[in-house]
Amino acid sequence: xxxxxxxxxxxxxxxxxxxxxxxxxxxxxxxxxxxxxxxxxxxxxxxxxxxxxxxxxxxxxxxxxxxxxxxxxxxxxxxxxxxxxxxxxxxxxxxxxxxxxxxxxxxxxxxxxxxxxxxxxxxxxxxxxxxxxxxxxxxxxxxxxxxxxxxxxxxxxxxxxxxxxxxxxxxxxxxxxxxxxxxxxx
Amino acid sequence: xxxxxxxxxxxxxxxxxxxxxxxxxxxxxxxxxxxxxxxxxxxxxxxxxxxxxxxxxxxxxxxxxxxxxxxxxxxxxxxxxxxxxxxxxxxxxxxxxxxxxxxxxxxxxxxxxxxxxxxxxxxxxxxxxxxxxxxxxxxxxx
Numbered sequence: 001x002x003x004x005x006x007x008x009x010x011x012x013x014x015x016x017x018x019x020x021x022x023x024x025x026x027x028x029x030x031x032x033x034x035x036x037x038x039x040x041x042x043x044x045x046x047x048x049x050x051x052x053x054x055x056x057x058x059x060x061x062x063x064x065x066x067x068x069x070x071x072x073x074x075x076x077x078x079x080x081x082x083x084x085x086x087x088x089x090x091x092x093x094x095x096x097x098x099x100x101x102x103x104x105x106x107x108x109x110x111x112x113x114x115x116x117x118x119x120x121x122x123x124x125x126x127x128x129x130x131x132x133x134x135x136x137x138x139x140x141x142x143x144x145x146x147x148x149x150x151x152x153x154x155x156x157x158x159x160x161x162x163x164x165x166x167x168x169x170x171x172x173x174x175x176x177x178x179x180x181x182x183x184x185x186x
Numbered sequence: 187x188x189x190x191x192x193x194x195x196x197x198x199x200x201x202x203x204x205x206x207x208x209x210x211x212x213x214x215x216x217x218x219x220x221x222x223x224x225x226x227x228x229x230x231x232x233x234x235x236x237x238x239x240x241x242x243x244x245x246x247x248x249x250x251x252x253x254x255x256x257x258x259x260x261x262x263x264x265x266x267x268x269x270x271x272x273x274x275x276x277x278x279x280x281x282x283x284x285x286x287x288x289x290x291x292x293x294x295x296x297x298x299x300x301x302x303x304x305x306x307x308x309x310x311x312x313x314x315x316x317x318x319x320x321x322x323x324x325x326x327x328x
Contacts (some may be wrong), residue, residue, distance in 0.1 A: 006209070012231030017208030019232065020203050020239030022203060028193040028230030029199075032239075035289040039310075040316040047313070055322035069200035070295050076204015077213065077299030084209060091216045094225040099216070110217040111288060111302055118304050126270055134308030138188070138315025140280025141291060143272050143326065147280065148290040151273075152233055157240030162273050169277020170284060171222075177285035178222035 007085045024158055032065060035150030037141035039063065039070045054142075081110075103186045125185050144169065187272045215288025222285050252301045268328030275327070283315075 026032040030125040037184030041055070042063030049055040088108065096107060104112050113120070144166045146155060152170070157164025210232055211217045221229035284290050287308050289297060294312065297305040321324075 003266040009211055010206070012210065013235060013307060015206050015212070016232040016235030017239040018206050019203070019210075020198070020236035021243065023240035024243035025199065027244075027247060029195065035297070037316075039295075040291060040312050041320075044313055044317045044320065048317060052317075052323075054323050055317070065196045069196040069203070069274040072197040072200020072202075073204035073207070073296045074200075075197070076201040076206075077196050077208050077296035078204075078301075079201065080205045080208025080296075084205065089214050089216055091209050091214075091220050092226040095216065095220040095223055097268060098223055098225070099219060102285030107216060110211075110213060110297065110300060110326040111321075116215060116288065116302065116304060121304065121307065124204040129286045130304060130308045131290075131311045133283045133288075133320075134311030135315040136279050137287060137289075137291060137294065137308070138284030138312030138317075139319045140276050140278070140283055140315070141312075142316040142319035143276025145272065146274070147292070148233070148284075149292055153236050153240055153276070156237045157244055159241070162270060163275035165270060166277040169274045170281040172274075173278035173281020173283075174218075174222045175281075176278075177282040178219065181286070183284070185205055 008087065009090065020153065020157070030065060033145055033150070034154045035066070036070060036073075037138075037147035037150060039066050039137050041142060042067055102182060120162055126186055140173070203292070204299060207292060208300055213289060213293035213300065218285065218288045251280055271327040283312075 022034050026034050039052070042059040043053040044057035047058060047065075089110070091107070099107060099112075104114065106113055111117075115123070115126045115129050121130060137147075141150075144151065146163070146166060148170070150165040151160075151166040156167060207213050210228070212232060215227075217229055219233070220226045280290075287305075289305070289308070290314065293307055294309050297307065
């Protein structure tokens with residue numbers, strides 16, 4: 001019974017509060033701030049710091065815990081998909097219609113295979129989505145100093161005004177890309 | 187308790203975080219599209235309730251800022267806020283990337299674990315993006 005419930009989509013009112021609990025949890029166990037994008041910086045610092053001030057710091061001291069946390073999330077993704085199973089993702093009929101109109105036909109799985117896949121990389125829309133999209137995620141989060149977990153969840157729960165600006169920026173950018181860029185690209 | 191927590195513990199916490207984001211379908215490209223089209227409450231409910239729970243917990247745990255002199259490294263030097271351009275501009279740039287890849291940094295990593303191996307390319311690209319920001323940092327408005 002419980003196991004069966006676990007394999008279905010977890011509703012927002014279960015998942016959201018659980019995600020929120022990571023903020024006090026990380027604070028309690030080690031005075032850490034929830035935030036994933038910092039790991040991109042730590043990895044850059046570890047791999048290719050060159051003479052870049054932004055990347056010259058003690059990444060082990062500042063980021064070892066977070067890199068291990070990120071490694072854990074990979075493990076969690078594996079467990080979530082392979083042991084708990086992802087069924088059909090029941091997105092709203094409106095979104096299904098919007099995506100069909102956009103030219104996305106296969107709505108199964110976690111990502112659209114015609115775009116986000118190794119074969120998809122050979123198409124313009126796939127390459128832009130994965131390569132350019134990834135670049136902008138890395139550039140933008142470093143510039144803004146945080147991502148959804150760092151600014152939206154960690155920052156807004158701490159009533160940080162700058163996080164509110166950042167989150168408004170996230171949505172402005174996301175809306176622009178969804179409603180103007182995707183129709184041009186797809 | 188502080189600073190005694192083993193690094194291995196963060197692996198388990200990360201795993202739990204990854205499972206939750208996977209099972210709530212936060213890592214789904216389709217859910218992100220649904221969110222940016224305002225066609226379902228799911229993602230807004232998740233982000234909103236996560237913020238609410240975290241805010242309440244923070245208020246309950248309220249205590250003076252932790253000293254950083256002994257043991258813990260000081261926060262990274264990105265605390266200087268400048269005139270605030272970085273939040274609008276950086277946030278907007280990230281938002282475009284979020285809609286394009288259908289994933290923010292957490293899901294980028296989680297999707298690799300979940301078998302969407304092409305996201306390795308997206309992470310490498312994101313590393314290039316972060317590096318490029320570092321390289322251009324002094325020339326960008328903050």
